[in-house]
Amino acid sequence: MTSTTIAHGEPLLQVRNLDKSFGGMKAVDDVTLDLRAGIVTTLVGPNGAGKTTLFNLITGNLARDSGEVEWLGQDIAGGKPHLIARRGIMRTYQDLRLFDSMSVWDNIMSATEYGLLPMPMSSAARHRRKERIEEVLERTGLSDKRDTRALDLAYAERKFLSMARIMATEARLWLLDEPASGLDPNSYERFLKILRDDREAGTTICIIEHNLDIVIGISDRIAFLDRGRLLADAEPDTVLNDPELAKIYFGDQS
């Protein structure tokens, strides 16, 4: 993982003219977007707008048709998912994709290790990793569930485990695919606190959410996607006060 320093608010990841079609349908259509260091960017838009597809193109889960993805000035488009992840770009999935047969602890542990061979680790490093996982368990409220199989967790717990895995890594950029959907108010408060704390710690975060109200308080920037096209990328107030976007977003209710 590189440690190149980027000033707060400067672009960390730059998407340039990215295109992806499925059959004849343009799922991502000429999207150009910066994810800026140390802030929370929220990607909103109706269902099927291409938000998840955009993540998949950034992380290498899908191959782009054309366009560039630059990470710290280097082109990473077309790279393999595991190599992109190792650069410090990690993600969650809308359908979670937990390691269902493994315990909560092993899920988190497994997110932090990718070497083929067991890494020789000093006992101090081992201890630090253990403390880090303990802290993540605490923050996600999963401390009591550490030995529970992921499959046996309740809905909100599963969402937090998905967060916990990414929190335990040293990723600089988090791509979170609808992490808040379906959370009850208490869980939602916990979720917001995690985001605030990690933003404070310098993590760059991009959240997909199709319900704008949910993320309005935490977003530093809002990017609006509709039918594959980026219609806006601005401060929350600007986006919210744009009557055209409101029309698309809230439907024609007037």
Added chain:
Amino acid sequence: MEAYIFNLLNLIAIYGILAVSLNFIIGYAGIYSLAHAVFFGLGAYTSAWVGLNVTPSTFVTIPAAMLVAAIVSLVLALPALRVRGEYFVAASLGLQVIAVTVFSEWKSFTGGIGGVLAIPPVNLFGAEIYQPREFAIVSVIALLIVIAITLALVRSSFGRNLRAIRDSESAAASFGKNVPLIKTVAVVISAALAAVAGALYASFISFINVESFMLDTSVLLMAMVIIGGTGTFLGPLVGAALLLILPSAISYLSFLPQTEIGALQQIIYGLGMTLLMIFRPGGIVGRRSGT
């Protein structure tokens, strides 16, 4: 009778090694191979050839057997593991079919259909071990070593990687895991351990031919793993013991008409397997469904 018991024990230990090494990929990596008998055979033929032409020392024959099986498994794993799971099953079936042809035709290495005769027994520091009772010590120790190796792997970060990949390949990759590489290494380890069983088998029976390494053996091994319980520590051993003992146990049932025993044996065997999978889908040792 005593020889019979020890023969059975040796076979259970040898098939136990095969089942444990197959369970390593089925149970922990979710890779279903129908080519395990190929690596069993490669181990047997290689160790027989080395034993007859180079040195009878088991410290040479077994590593040679492992090496050859590992290399051939790469041929299967490298292309097949880059695609989805079902294709690996198909590719392994293809390898199994090709291997049977090669084993039957490559006379200088496998003796063709006739097989290889007079294979030297296990030879440890010049001491030959061919009595079933003594051989049992060797085979059981080999089984324990194979179990210890797989347990250590499964409990290490490598094992966690395998299980993570089995549960979600895409999520595993998203956390930096090189999925094809990890799966390939698992297949290579599994093949090399199967070759240990092949080497022991060849030196114990002293005669091998292609019939021991055909598709039905691969299917039997998979049945041992699934019936015993995939992804469990004891499952493959229980499965191996059961499927080796059951056929002869059935033939001892005195109330069965002796003329029909062969057919009845097959029916009881098949029925038992089907019922077991209905009532204990996780295998004998595996967790019950829904828990």
